[in-house]
Amino acid sequence: MYRYTEHDRGFLKSRVAEFRDQTERWQAGEIDEDEYKQLRLRNGLYVQRHAPMLRVAIPYGQLSSDQMRALAHVARTWDKGYGHITTRQNIQYNWPEIPDVPDILDYLADVDMHAIQTSGNCIRNTTSDPLAGAAEDEVEDPRPWCELIRQWSTLHPEFNWLPRKFKIAVTGAESDRAAVQIHDIGLRLIKRGSESGFEVLVGGGLGRTPHIGSVIRDYLPGKHLLSYLSAILRVYNLEGRRDNLYKARIKILVATMGIDQFREKVEAEWQASSDTVSEVQASTIDALRAMFPPPPPVPGPALDASDLDARLESDPIFGQWYRVNTRGHRDTGRRIVYLPLKNDERPAGDLTDTMMDVIADLADRYALGELRTTHDQNLVFAHVARADLVALWRELRTLGLATPNLGHLTDMIVCPGLDFCSLANAGTLTLYDQVQARFDDIDYLHDIGEISVKVSGCMNACGHHHIGDIGILGVEKHGKEWYQLTLGGHAGNAASLGKRLGKALPQHEVIPAIDTVLNVYLSTRLHGESFAQTVRRVGVTPFQEVVYAVKVA
Amino acid sequence: MPLKLRDGKLVSHECTDQDDVLCLLQLQEQHPHSAQAVRLNPEDNALALQPWIRTLSRIDVTYPAYTDGRAHSQARLLRQRLGFAGEIRAVGDVRIDQISMMIRCGINAFECFDADTETGIASAQLCHLSALYNNRYQPEYPSVSTLLTDTVFQ
Numbered sequence A: 001m002y003r004y005t006e007h008d009r010g011f012l013k014s015r016v017a018e019f020r021d022q023t024e025r026w027q028a029g030e031i032d033e034d035e036y037k038q039l040r041l042r043n044g045l046y047v048q049r050h051a052p053m054l055r056v057a058i059p060y061g062q063l064s065s066d067q068m069r070a071l072a073h074v075a076r077t078w079d080k081g082y083g084h085i086t087t088r089q090n091i092q093y094n095w096p097e098i099p100d101v102p103d104i105l106d107y108l109a110d111v112d113m114h115a116i117q118t119s120g121n122c123i124r125n126t127t128s129d130p131l132a133g134a135a136e137d138e139v140e141d142p143r144p145w146c147e148l149i150r151q152w153s154t155l156h157p158e159f160n161w162l163p164r165k166f167k168i169a170v171t172g173a174e175s176d177r178a179a180v181q182i183h184d185i186g187l188r189l190i191k192r193g194s195e196s197g198f199e200v201l202v203g204g205g206l207g208r209t210p211h212i213g214s215v216i217r218d219y220l221p222g223k224h225l226l227s228y229l230s231a232i233l234r235v236y237n238l239e240g241r242r243d244n245l246y247k248a249r250i251k252i253l254v255a256t257m258g259i260d261q262f263r264e265k266v267e268a269e270w271q272a273s274s275d276t277v278s279e280v281q282a283s284t285i286d287a288l289r290a291m292f293p294p295p296p297p298v299p300g301p302a303l304d305a306s307d308l309d310a311r312l313e314s315d316p317i318f319g320q321w322y323r324v325n326t327r328g329h330r331d332t333g334r335r336i337v338y339l340p341l342k343n344d345e346r347p348a349g350d351l352t353d354t355m356m357d358v359i360a361d362l363a364d365r366y367a368l369g370e371l372r373t374t375h376d377q378n379l380v381f382a383h384v385a386r387a388d389l390v391a392l393w394r395e396l397r398t399l400g401l402a403t404p405n406l407g408h409l410t411d412m413i414v415c416p417g418l419d420f421c422s423l424a425n426a427g428t429l430t431l432y433d434q435v436q437a438r439f440d441d442i443d444y445l446h447d448i449g450e451i452s453v454k455v456s457g458c459m460n461a462c463g464h465h466h467i468g469d470i471g472i473l474g475v476e477k478h479g480k481e482w483y484q485l486t487l488g489g490h491a492g493n494a495a496s497l498g499k500r501l502g503k504a505l506p507q508h509e510v511i512p513a514i515d516t517v518l519n520v521y522l523s524t525r526l527h528g529e530s531f532a533q534t535v536r537r538v539g540v541t542p543f544q545e546v547v548y549a550v551k552v553a
Numbered sequence B: 001m002p003l004k005l006r007d008g009k010l011v012s013h014e015c016t017d018q019d020d021v022l023c024l025l026q027l028q029e030q031h032p033h034s035a036q037a038v039r040l041n042p043e044d045n046a047l048a049l050q051p052w053i054r055t056l057s058r059i060d061v062t063y064p065a066y067t068d069g070r071a072h073s074q075a076r077l078l079r080q081r082l083g084f085a086g087e088i089r090a091v092g093d094v095r096i097d098q099i100s101m102m103i104r105c106g107i108n109a110f111e112c113f114d115a116d117t118e119t120g121i122a123s124a125q126l127c128h129l130s131a132l133y134n135n136r137y138q139p140e141y142p143s144v145s146t147l148l149t150d151t152v153f154q
């Protein structure tokens, strides 16, 4: 993990002091409400339906066990005992008091954490592959580059007042687990000989006008990363729309200009500044790389995994968990273990303070003291010795963290909706509960196979409904909750946006509609075909016909 | 009375420069070779000032709202691309908490909507942050503390 230096700590402490001063001046009436809002947003503090909300950054989803314990302490001391993992790998607290926030940030600074630029129209927390440094299909570890971007973008003087928020995602693997195509800038690490570089995408995003990002450069040598990002941001800062909130994201600028003209502008800006803008030194990136060493080899005795093999033979429940919730590690003595945070016991992505503490302890005992958050709102232990899997599985089971539903129907993404969000049209969490209750037969879930269900309470798309195999969007009609379903969305390598199934449905018809959609899939699929493949082959019509048949008749 | 960064402090500017401040369009249409001061609107292309950059002594950049960051980029372009070493004055909705970022982008004078804000700015601590990141990787954005001991903009 990145280790903070005195420089980093000094910076963070002074930033907290600055925010404390701003908060005091606001309390004294020296800063007006509107201006304080902007200042607090840049420190992660929103005001929501019931209370303020504090969003703490988890840079590229990477946490140490001590940081997890600190997050538990925050939940216990300043909140109602829980936190919520977001789709951008951060954690949110729903019940802090504004005057406490400087103290919370001060406490977090002691464990090298902050909430800087987790909201506001600036460069947000950079997200990445939760399996970084462990995945079998990795070209290069993206985390050193993410850390470089984090440092560069933190309080960047030129890009703190952009037309709208700005999100960057980086992947270093063949299979994209960071959804780079739906970010303002998406970066794919590529190797050319010994040189690291990037394919650069721009203008992706969901929200009310969803776009898949376009390639602006198919290869950018890594040493030019910051100057190229600066060029894109400068063009956007100067030319992005500021007259209309809904047309202010870079995706609109790129779509209006066309990617070719946008590329010309960026390249011209980049060339013109090349003699004044510095390159990323090889020594800089090497020093960052040294902070993310590969996990040490599994010690001798731990290599003996005969217990594991026997268990896989004899215990189908363990076998199911192993197949569904774990993944291969590049070190064959280890495995990657997912902890799904979705089941019928609590809202999606929620973690209580006690759970956080227990998970931190497990991370110490089984996962080299580190863990990651994913954009599907789950957790990952990236480096578990194979010989420890049975013991870890036993502990996870008693905690309700071994439900073998990863990537399956009940592993849904849902935004907070009416329960917490002032923009919501729909009670997304109720729908989540209904899905958990209706589809609790794990064998049925495994028969359906991998499928993603994503729910947003309004068109801002915090729940990423556009890229769900089944997307569900809450809409309001005559003061009532309705839901618009889409099929065939996808987030991975070839991202695509879902297509509308038909007219919006009232709340009580949503679960039956999902049921029908699944039945159509089961009767239509060819051997071994996933839900996504079936929808791609037959289109939405066969689903539409059955879901809406009853209504037409 | 506008404030100007001088010897590490923001001091009131005796207004010797009661210049005619032209807008970009006037400059482009009239081509006065003697033009001293010009005002850029946020939508103007700062690079269009190139032909006059040696004779100009003051360029105003405007903030219709403090949340509109276009002038930050304009100031950078003036300093970095055109090598402008004179006064860049932020005018409009200029707020205390934004001054340090503006300075780091190359702005070195401030003219606010109201006198109270200016007084506040003059007595404010300019640099809360003890260390910064981006100036490590992009030395063209120095930290305020570096700038205060530097003579570049004075």
Ligand code: HEM
Binding pocket: A048, A085, A086, A087, A088, A092, A164, A165, A182, A204, A205, A206, A207, A208, A249, A414, A415, A416, A420, A421, A422, A423, A460, A461, A462, A463
């Ligand atoms: C609780 C109150 C929340 C409010 C008021 C809120 C508001 C918004 C708004 C207005 C947008 C659209 C911005 C735009 O398109 O420019 C947005 C986007 C987004 N929100 Fe939220 N949000 C909330 C909670 C959350 C939560 C809990 C998550 C994560 C689980 C989340 C994740 C996202 C993401 C990932 C996007 C970006 C979608 C895109 O790519 O355009 N939000 N949010």
Ligand code: SF4
Binding pocket: A415, A416, A417, A418, A421, A422, A423, A424, A425, A456, A457, A458, A459, A460, A461, A462, A463
């Ligand atoms: S999608 Fe809409 S309802 Fe859901 S959290 Fe975002 S803004 Fe709120």
